Amino acid sequence: MLAALALAQFICSFAGSNMNVMINDISEDLDTTVQGVQVAITVFLLVMAALMIPGGKLTDRYGRKRCFVVGLVVYGVGALLSAASPGLGVLILGNSVLEGVGTALLIPPVYILTTLLYPDLTSRARAFGIIMALGGIGAAAGPLIGGLITTGISWRAAFVFQALVIAVIVWLSRRIEDPLPPDPGRSFDTSGAVLSAAGLILVVMGILAADNNIWLMIGLIVLGVLVLGWFLRSSRAKERAGREPLLSLGLFRNRTSNLGLITQNVQWLLLMGTSFTVAAYLQVVRGYDAIQTGVIFTAATLGLLVTSLSAAALARRRSQRALITSGFVVAVAGVGVLVGLAASFSTAWAFVPGLLLVGLGLGLMLTPSVNVVQSSFPEERQGEISGLSRSVSNLGSSFGTAIAGTILVAGLTKGAYAVAMITLAVIGLGGLAAGALLPRTPAPSRAGDTPATAPGTRT
Template sequence: MTGSSMSAPVTPRSATTGWWALLPLALAQFICSFAGSNMNVMLNDMSRDLDTSVHAIQISITLFLLVMAALMIPFGKLTDQLGRKLCFVLGLSIYGVGAVVSALSPGLGFLILGNSILEGAGTALLIPPVYILVTMYWTGIADRARAFGLVSAAGGVGAATGPLIGGWICATISWRAAFVFQALIIVVILVLALRLKDPRPAEPDRPYDLVGAILSGSGLIVFVLGILAVDNSFVFALVLLLAGAGIIALFFVWVRRRESAGREPLLSTTLFRSRISNLGLVTQNLQWLLLMGTSMLVASHLQVVRGYDAIETGVIFSAATVGILGSSLAAGALVKRFAQRTLIVTGFLITGVGLLLLLIVGAVPGAWAFAWGLLAIGIGLGVMLTPSVNLVQSAFPEEKQGEISGLSRSISNLGSSFGTAIVGTLLVLDVRGPNDNYVLALSPLVVVAIAGMVVASLLPGRSVTTARTSG
């Protein structure tokens, strides 16, 4: 840690003006999560309009999530140099441009530019400040849990209502209007963000680890591309997976060398010395893998196999929306009554039950039977999203919030990328029939839910106290 970061003055909490400051932060998380799932119900419409395949649209969704995951750590670190508010505003602006480009896309290439690259990069720049500012604005355990509960609820509801709102817009106007909707929300957030105060001053002279940024981003991209390549060539996919893992390993070697030389790395290895935080990061990854993987799987099955249109698919997904909204809003009260480990274990258990219900109804005629499984998954995810985030963010002092927020959001979005990549790949494998693909793609999600319960059971049963600011 550099001397400048240790001595930087902190703006008193009175600089904030109350809970109103949470509105732009929650809206930002909402729209970014919305963008990750709303295209799932537009697969047929977008593929016809852009003269491409459904699988190509699914790949563009995965690339959007992948760009977020790859850039979240480097951009999270930029909050120290540029300041949290400036990064937030810049990210919103880039996202807004990407939404407009996506709305005007004449073909798949422009869609990838606007949605996958610009919106993905904008999200990676604006999301770390959301979690940093929440951690800095609200220092009490109860207040912070309530704030994270609202932000997590906004993210969960955004992901869950993406199919519903996106489906309605697509069916009544056009899929392009869904991107216009995103751009309009961005304008609202930008206006609200003008009143935000940055609790810590920017440090423009602070060194930035560019080599580390390149290694971390390229390693994650190559690794996920390896998952996407499985349906084309197993050997090539294996090469990419090994190459990606090798680049990530090289990144950690580079980080250790910079630390040994007394230079500040992109990501401090001290972030991985907290057992509680490490376990919390794993649960975050698995939660978003389940959420985005389930969203892509069910939306694709209902449209491609059962022939439902965008709005019908979106309405069925409203069950997940109700589940996430209700349980997320109750998160603040639940954290006061139950240990965070209990909530996370219970969340994975309920989610697993929901997945089993989806597995059972896969061969049942009609689509409304899916609603019960989606409702259970929504409740389960809403119960555990907030405690997982709170565990990780509260494990570190304020001067580490830029790094841990970038790492936390990167791990979460990497889970989203894994979910969509795994499900998208399994759905297009050549098996006996569409229901076989459905079962094949759903099976690893059930395994992930079980793994999540096991990991969460290793967390301490007691409440975790908020990390104290050093300096």
């Protein structure tokens, strides 16, 4: 069961980063540009972020396992369509839309089932450690695996690989048992789902428009913020009227969870922003091919693997706050090393120390951030918080690719690379500040907000 859940996180993270090393191949084959490929990657991450909250709510109504399997099937269809795409439009439909929708359906059940089936902090940290390790490895090893497949066969074969992994997960999922029965009578806030998705899409598309039209960027972002404000106001009105909104605003009354969500968002922003920026710079500016670029990213993969798989042992020795803050310090230092060494040396080895530090730092904090958030709420709220948690993380991935990618493609030079990376580092310092504000021990629980962990456990 855990193998199926971990592999699901792996393939979804892999999909978000493996296209980074296919930029030249895809743009040449489909007669598009680097910016066109960036849009496809960003829209995939954005669709996940926009639909993750509705996906989490649907698990309560239709059951966690059913949503998991349906999401896998939709994802598999999207992967096969992407492999056969004749142009950028079909690639966006298959990869960005269908794979994004499938991911939004299958990822919330991964975290809900893990939280429900592993009740104590240590066993849950071990399970989340394995899942987050596979997720981090999928994101970090995506360039390497994608590079090997692209160079050895073609970029289209990378999508066939995804479909094959999905088939394996479907077969493994036969052993998964849903610990909670579905509630078919549970209401679903359709208007809230539309408003939240529209608002997030407008904000991210505004960021993508920055290098083309500054006024269009401002207009889209302002409109997106207004739509999101409308969504929050509508949710508050529904709660006051006794109806169930898409997202209960009561989730944001938990300070520890709020800080954990911020750290999750910034972690994935750092990971995906660094991955896209370094991969695009190596291919477009330095002329590396897909496999050369992928091999360089092995350093980040190894770093993530070492610290993620140590999650259970680290959770027994250190507080969650200590792990998160230490992870941000190491990751931000890694970004600084990436900037400094790239400016001083022309060899590919100059990127290895920085990527290793980024991988070590991110692997150190991915699991405790998830544990902090999921453990802040009882079983009956796991559907909501899981959807919100994954949406925030994937929104971070979208922001990372959109912000750093927009800076980079606006002027593919050494200067643009440094500006993009420094921007990521500054945002990383914001994540460090949020992590430092986390409590050493959980705050006393209130009615309706009882943590799902045993009393006295450290978060």
